[in-house]
Amino acid sequence: MDYGTSNPASFGLWGRKEGVWYRTEEYYYDSHKAGRQRTDAEYADDLEKLAAGRRIARVIVDPSAASFIEVLRRRGFRVIRADNAVADGIRVTADLLRAGKIQICRSCGDCLREMALYCWDERGGRDAPRKEHDHAMDEMRYFAMDLAEKESGGFAAVTVERRP
Template sequence: MDDNFSLSNKVKDRYKKMYSGMFYKRYVSGLWCLAEGVIYDMFNEDIHKVDTINRRYEKYYVSIDYGTQNATVFLLWGLYEGKWYIVKEFYYSGRNASIQKSDVEYSKELKNFLGNIIPIKIIVDPSAASFITQLRDDGFKNVLKAKNNVLDGIRTVASALNLGIFYVNDICKETLKEFSSYIWDPKKLDYGVEEVLKEKDHCMDAMRYFVYTILRYDVESNYDDSVYEKGKGVNRLKVNDAYRKGGQIF
């Protein structure tokens, strides 16, 4: 980023606050390095976990990660004084409970979860076609398929955490637990492939659906393409090939 002479020091300082870990190395330092370890290493419970209190939320959204044997998660998002909060969560694992719920049952659970709240949009895992149909049949007219670009979504969530755009109420126990277990797949990294380890990631997926579908414009207004494009000139295939052969690119 320091090679971009069109950016003032004030602007550079703002960009530097957006990123940490892998994302800092790529978008600020211009290094093309592989990810490793915990994905949201910028998440800090002392900062991002907040007391569950009676805030006067101005508007609501819901984001949903849907599973059959895997867990199904509903996250209720509320806007208060310019900041977003994960207000509460619904978490049900058919595998853990040994009883799988049907689409009809999950639709009823969503009605109970919302109570009198009418969210602006219900953002749903785009692969959950039958559940989306069930919701619409049951009168939920504000259903929106989530944008599901995983790596860009993760980058956007990470930036949102660094910028203090959203927080998590302490009642959301499963969501808070997943921040520490949401990691890159170490076996895939051995081959230079960045993929999330698909375990204990359902709250994180629901969170990413909302942030990347709705909040990414708020995040992206804080930086310009010259920063995001930094380092993208490196051919990913060449990088992966170098790692497979034991080389390094920095």
């Protein structure tokens, strides 16, 4: 999850099938377009709707979202603070995409839109992406970094199980 109040918030729902992780569904809220900001509690409600009764093993959250993390924990979610290493995260995400280990489903239109708009900031004199059209990209990067750590013997990544 990439948390935003004045910036957009992006939540991705990931599930694994036959060794490949799929971003199957998403939630994207842009307060500028909507004309109002959402509260932490409203975002937590939106996450519960996105989960739609599935068991969420863990929620990987933007590490700067301290109050939101606390709301999620109080609602019983297992929350992990995301690794926010931008350059490493971009490299890991690109490697996983290239290897076919993560896939984005057509239903994730905001993520696909941002992928097409994501670009490097050539003005700053350093290698960094522009801080625009990057909310779903940040969320995907958080997931990729967690997945890469899991595969190297660290944490388990987000899993989703459908209930009968």
